[in-house]
Structures are given as C-alpha cells and as structure tokens.
Amino acid sequence: MDILSKKPVNLAVHTNPDHDLRLVECDIPEIGQYDCLVHVRASGICGSDVHFWKHGRIGPMVVTCDYGLGHESAGVVLKVGESVTRFKPGDRVALECGVPCSKPTCFYCRTGRYNACPDVVFFSTPPYNGVLRRYHAHPEAWLHKLPNHVSFEEGSLVEPLSVALAGIDRSGLRLADPLVICGAGPIGLTSLLAANAAGAEPIVITDLDEGRLAKARELIPRVRTVLVEMGQDSKAIAARIVEQLGQEAKLVLECTGVESSIHSGIYATRFGGSVFVIGVGRDFQNIPFMHLSANEIDLKFQYRYHDVYPKAISLVAAGMIDLKPLVSHRFKLEEGVEAFKAASTPAARAIKVQILDE
Ligand SMILES: NC(=O)c1ccc[n+]([C@@H]2O[C@H](COP(=O)([O-])OP(=O)(O)OC[C@H]3O[C@@H](n4cnc5c(N)ncnc54)[C@H](O)[C@@H]3O)[C@@H](O)[C@H]2O)c1
Numbered sequence: 001m002d003i004l005s006k007k008p009v010n011l012a013v014h015t016n017p018d019h020d021l022r023l024v025e026c027d028i029p030e031i032g033q034y035d036c037l038v039h040v041r042a043s044g045i046c047g048s049d050v051h052f053w054k055h056g057r058i059g060p061m062v063v064t065c066d067y068g069l070g071h072e073s074a075g076v077v078l079k080v081g082e083s084v085t086r087f088k089p090g091d092r093v094a095l096e097c098g099v100p101c102s103k104p105t106c107f108y109c110r111t112g113r114y115n116a117c118p119d120v121v122f123f124s125t126p127p128y129n130g131v132l133r134r135y136h137a138h139p140e141a142w143l144h145k146l147p148n149h150v151s152f153e154e155g156s157l158v159e160p161l162s163v164a165l166a167g168i169d170r171s172g173l174r175l176a177d178p179l180v181i182c183g184a185g186p187i188g189l190t191s192l193l194a195a196n197a198a199g200a201e202p203i204v205i206t207d208l209d210e211g212r213l214a215k216a217r218e219l220i221p222r223v224r225t226v227l228v229e230m231g232q233d234s235k236a237i238a239a240r241i242v243e244q245l246g247q248e249a250k251l252v253l254e255c256t257g258v259e260s261s262i263h264s265g266i267y268a269t270r271f272g273g274s275v276f277v278i279g280v281g282r283d284f285q286n287i288p289f290m291h292l293s294a295n296e297i298d299l300k301f302q303y304r305y306h307d308v309y310p311k312a313i314s315l316v317a318a319g320m321i322d323l324k325p326l327v328s329h330r331f332k333l334e335e336g337v338e339a340f341k342a343a344s345t346p347a348a349r350a351i352k353v354q355i356l357d358e
Pocket residue numbers: 046047048163182183184185186187188206207208209212228255256257258260261277278279280281302303304305
C-alpha cells in the first residue's frame with residue numbers, strides 16, 4: 001500500500017496570532033507542473049519557529065493569520081508534475097524553503113543573491129505555511145537530492161548548516177585563523193563544525209549553558225570554551241575569551257544576536273578583524289561605535305543563504321561534517337505539540353528537536 005493510502009491525513013503544526021500551537025489536518029496539496037509532492041520525513045524545530053509561536057513576530061515578519069511552521073526538512077518524492085525533469089518518485093531530498101521569484105526583472109534573483117528577493121516565499125515565515133506537515137508540494141528547482149547514506153535527519157540539519165556556511169563563506173575565514181564563536185546553540189555548533197572543516201585554529205566558543213559547551217567539546221575536542229554568566233561585564237568576558245584564544249580574534253562569528261554577547265565579541269577582536277553577526281535579536285541595539293572605528297573592525301551580518309545547500313550536502317555526504325550528534329530529542333509528527341514544548345523549555349536541555357514521520 002502506498003503512503004498516501006496508508007496515511008491519508010495531512011497533519012501539520014500550525015500557530016496563530018493568539019499563540020495557539022496545534023496539530024491541524026490539511027488537504028493534500030495539488031502539484032503544479034514544476035512541483036514535486038514530498039512526504040516530509042524529518043523536520044528540525046528552529047528557534048524562529050518557537051519565536052513566531054511564542055512572540056508572534058521576528059523583526060518586520062509578523063504572525064497575522066493561522067499558518068504552519070517548519071523550514072528544516074527532508075523527505076521522499078511521491079509524485080512529480082509533468083514538467084519535472086530532475087526527480088522521480090522515491091528520490092530522497094532536502095527542501096530549500098526560501099523560494100525566490102526568479103524573475104529576470106528582479107535585481108537580486110538576476111544577480112544571484114536570491115536570499116534578498118523581495119518576493120521570496122519562505123515557507124514558515126508568515127503568511128506562508130511551513131513544511132512541518134506530512135505532505136508538501138515543493139518546486140523541483142528548490143529540492144536537493146540526498147545520497148542514500150545521508151539520513152533524513154541529516155538532510156533536515158542541512159538548513160542550519162547552510163546558515164553557518166553562508167556566514168563562513170562571506171566572512172572570508174582562512175586556514176589557521178584565530179576564531180571566536182559566540183553562542184553554542186544549533187547555529188553556533190554547526191558554525192563550529194564548519195569552521196573546524198575550514199581549518200580555523202585556535203577556536204573558542206562561548207555560551208551561558210555549560211551543557212552546550214560540553215556538546216561543543218564532544219563535537220570538536222580541540223575547541224576551548226568560555227562559560228559566560230548573565231550580567232558579566234562585556235570587556236571582562238572579552239578578556240577571558242582572548243586568554244583562552246591566546247591572542248585576539250581575527251574573526252568572530254556571533255551566533256546569539258544578544259547585545260552583550262555582540263559587545264564581548266567586538267572587544268575580543270583584533271585591529272582590522274571582523275565580527276560577523278549571524279544571530280538575530282532586538283530591533284535596536286547599541287554598539288561600541290568608537291571602539292569599532294578606532295580598531296577598523298568590520299561589523300557584518302548574514303541573512304539566510306543562497307546557493308549553499310549543494311555544498312552543505314556534499315560536506316555531510318563526504319563525512320567532513322557530522323550533524324548527527326546535534327539531535328537531542330525525537331518526536332512523531334502526531335506529537336508535534338510536545339516537540340515544540342521540548343524545544344522551548346530550557347529544562348528539557350534540547351539542542352535540536354526532530355519531528356519524524358515514517
Ligand atoms: N541570520 C540568519 O539568517 C539566521 C538563520 C537562522 C537562525 N538565526 C539566528 O541565529 C541565532 C542562533 O540560533 P540558534 O538556533 O543557535 O539559537 P539558540 O537560542 O538555540 O542558541 C543561542 C545560544 O546563545 C546562548 N547565549 C545567549 N546569550 C548569550 C551570551 N550573552 N553569551 C554567550 N552565549 C549566549 C544561549 O545560551 C544559546 O545556547 C538566533 O538568534 C537565530 O534566530 C539567524
């Protein structure tokens with residue numbers, strides 16, 4: 001029996017402006033001529049999914065209607081539209097969830113920085129439904145084939161890895177660069193794995209949570225860790241980071257978006273170095289403007305990614321980056337609400353929560 005007959009209900013995890021997170025039953029989508037119908041087999045919960053649920057907005061993106069969450073997913077192609085050329089039923093795929101307009105009149109799509117497309121449909125950013133659902137129709141152009149030995153979980157973790165790779169690519173990281181990573185959540189830890197593969201040395205990573213620092217050491221034993229206490233002076237934290245690094249940083253990858261952490265990253269950076277902010281946070285933040293100026297420190301930012309999924313998949317497939325240890329919790333799709341509770345309750349000590357469907 002095929003999966004559509006065996007599991008005819010398209011379950012999805014939705015939220016709404018009243019912060020009401022729940023499972024809903026959706027129609028099985030029709031596919032357009034260039035689409036593939038995908039059975040979503042693994043989805044990670046991103047901090048932004050939790051944020052949209054709990055806080056109803058991220059910067060200018062506001063939850064104004066009922067909509068579905070999830071943009072870290074992988075699955076199996078079930079059906080293909082008549083003009084699909086690269087996929088067939090049974091293919092294993094990772095879903096790239098930001099689908100830009102791709103029109104030749106769009107400057108950003110035409111010039112390759114499609115993460116800036118003003119008309120992008122980012123599945124899971126309101127009002128567009130996410131892919132944390134059993135069945136989802138996805139344009140073939142934004143599906144990426146997964147080799148058989150790469151699991152669906154790893155395929156879903158290609159999304160946060162793509163964020164890290166995009167930041168590292170634009171940061172210009174070189175072999176033997178002294179590097180600081182602020183924050184050891186999924187983005188900080190995938191950045192650590194990628195920076196290790198890219199040859200950064202030495203590397204220091206910070207966090208408020210000793211458990212997350214222990215995970216960083218388990219992943220990359222040579223990393224040095226700095227446990228930050230809430231409310232500590234940023235310059236004092238920077239001094240501890242520099243002590244562990246043995247020198248000032250050439251590059252800081254800031255993966256918290258928290259003002260005080262950005263400050264300690266800046267103070268730990270050498271003259272002429274750069275602070276690359278991947279984390280997102282409050283709409284307005286203070287920066288030590290004259291310290292940046294008098295030290296020619298570049299402050300840069302990353303917004304999602306473009307053209308990174310194939311690279312991320314090849315690094316995982318080649319065994320250069322092992323994403324598997326990031327998964328701390330697993331739930332069935334039917335347990336989607338419990339999964340979000342685990343992802344949002346600090347006591348659960350989750351790193352990456354996965355929602356799986358057989
Ligand atoms: N730029 C992008 O396109 C993009 C994409 C995805 C995620 N993000 C953002 O990246 C950030 C990290 O994502 P994540 O999934 O790892 O989130 P997370 O919340 O799981 O991890 C953040 C970590 O930072 C730590 N932290 C908080 N304050 C700190 C401080 N002052 N010093 C040191 N550590 C501190 C927390 O303990 C936590 O472990 C988030 O802001 C997320 O929204 C950005």
